[in-house]
Amino acid sequence: MSKVLVIGAGGVGSVAVHKMAMNAPIFSEIALASRTKAKCDAIAESVLARTGQTITTHAIDADDVPATVALIRQLEPKLVVNLALPYQDLHIMDACLEVGVNYMDTANYEPREEAKFEYKWQWAYHDRFKEAGLMALLGSGFDPGVTSVFATWLKKHKLDTIRTLDILDCNGGDHGQPFATNFNPEINIREVTAPARHWSAGKWVETPAMAIKQEFAFEGVGPKNMYLMYHEELESLSKHLPEIERIRFWMTFGDAYIQHLTVLQNVGMTRIDPVMYEGREIVPLQFLKAVLPEPSSLGATTKGKTNIGDIATGFKDSEERTFYIYQICDHEEAYAETGNQAVSYTTGVPAMIGAALMLTGVWSGEGVFNIEQLDPDPYMDMLNSQGLPWQVKELGGPLGF
Numbered sequence: 001m002s003k004v005l006v007i008g009a010g011g012v013g014s015v016a017v018h019k020m021a022m023n024a025p026i027f028s029e030i031a032l033a034s035r036t037k038a039k040c041d042a043i044a045e046s047v048l049a050r051t052g053q054t055i056t057t058h059a060i061d062a063d064d065v066p067a068t069v070a071l072i073r074q075l076e077p078k079l080v081v082n083l084a085l086p087y088q089d090l091h092i093m094d095a096c097l098e099v100g101v102n103y104m105d106t107a108n109y110e111p112r113e114e115a116k117f118e119y120k121w122q123w124a125y126h127d128r129f130k131e132a133g134l135m136a137l138l139g140s141g142f143d144p145g146v147t148s149v150f151a152t153w154l155k156k157h158k159l160d161t162i163r164t165l166d167i168l169d170c171n172g173g174d175h176g177q178p179f180a181t182n183f184n185p186e187i188n189i190r191e192v193t194a195p196a197r198h199w200s201a202g203k204w205v206e207t208p209a210m211a212i213k214q215e216f217a218f219e220g221v222g223p224k225n226m227y228l229m230y231h232e233e234l235e236s237l238s239k240h241l242p243e244i245e246r247i248r249f250w251m252t253f254g255d256a257y258i259q260h261l262t263v264l265q266n267v268g269m270t271r272i273d274p275v276m277y278e279g280r281e282i283v284p285l286q287f288l289k290a291v292l293p294e295p296s297s298l299g300a301t302t303k304g305k306t307n308i309g310d311i312a313t314g315f316k317d318s319e320e321r322t323f324y325i326y327q328i329c330d331h332e333e334a335y336a337e338t339g340n341q342a343v344s345y346t347t348g349v350p351a352m353i354g355a356a357l358m359l360t361g362v363w364s365g366e367g368v369f370n371i372e373q374l375d376p377d378p379y380m381d382m383l384n385s386q387g388l389p390w391q392v393k394e395l396g397g398p399l400g401f
Contacts, residue, residue, distance in 0.1 A: 008083030009034035015348025106141030140354025144233035172221030
């Protein structure tokens with residue numbers, strides 16, 4: 001039996017359990033838990049209607065380690081898949097260690113009080129998981145996740161060494177809203193407003209948020225402005241592929257998004273420190289999250305495509321070569337299959353794939369692993385068969401910026 005417990009009932013959790021149910025020979029039993037059981041129940045109804053598979057639903061506060069331990073012991077899963085908020089990663093890892101069950105997530109831990117995206121807290125768990133004979137897999141989403149696997153696949157099959165790596169994340173979808181985020185607004189805005197950083201010549205180079213932009217023509221989408229940002233896979237890739245001289249992450253944003261975000265920053269609505277309002281403390285960004293559209297509600301109206309990939313320049317047989325590997329996902333096709341738009345789909349499908357490879361023993365180990373430490377081939381094969389087919393082509397040379 002390959003029973004899995006998924007914690008988190010947002011768009012990514014919804015896609016993941018839909019795709020798990022579509023792969024019933026691997027996922028014999030699926031349990032979905034969240035703070036709000038009604039969200040789990042709604043997803044379970046959709047899964048049943050679309051796949052004929054039944055999943056169980058449970059209420060859990062993932063910040064409550066004893067309660068999470070009790071639920072894991074009750075369900076006895078082979079793997080816990082954490083698709084909750086990144087603030088809760090360490091609590092869920094603690095629960096897995098206490099019970100003795102493998103762990104997987106899609107995003108690295110960050111403290112609530114500071115927008116600090118680092119792996120150090122989770123990497124510190126390596127010895128504890130190793131001593132327990134357990135495996136923890138970090139970052140099996142798209143970015144991080146697929147983008148890291150793309151890099152290791154290129155190194156395995158196309159390049160002897162990688163000199164520069166650029167990760168390009170384009171969402172060309174239109175949801176029809178004046179301002180909304182395609183995944184959790186609190187996490188999205190914390191990422192976007194944080195200072196940009198990239199890895200160059202063995203050190204981090206920091207620049208102001210959204211200060212550096214370039215136009216790039218994305219296949220299936222068209223020309224878009226993309227902005228230099230920091231993203232967590234830069235940290236793990238610079239550690240596990242130390243040969244790379246420069247690693248950068250770019251994400252596209254429309255002018256309307258930038259204008260709205262600028263105003264919200266200027267009036268203090270993106271602050272993550274509490275302020276007093278009518279005798280009680282509130283966090284402005286959390287209040288903003290409450291009034292913005294729920295990302296899972298955007299699927300029915302979102303049209304267009306995403307295009308996410310890597311451009312790597314390196315050497316093959318002493319000759320410099322550049323390859324572009326990418327995946328294009330259609331919002332409407334993703335919604336037709338799972339009831340969720342492509343941003344959730346492109347994270348939820350890789351979450352299912354990482355879980356499948358762990359459950360089947362294709363990926364195994366003891367300790368804490370980032371996804372680029374494992375064999376990319378089975379993951380790449382499943383991307384093609386599970387709804388995220390990828391393409392690779394050789395370019396005439398490195399990016400000109």
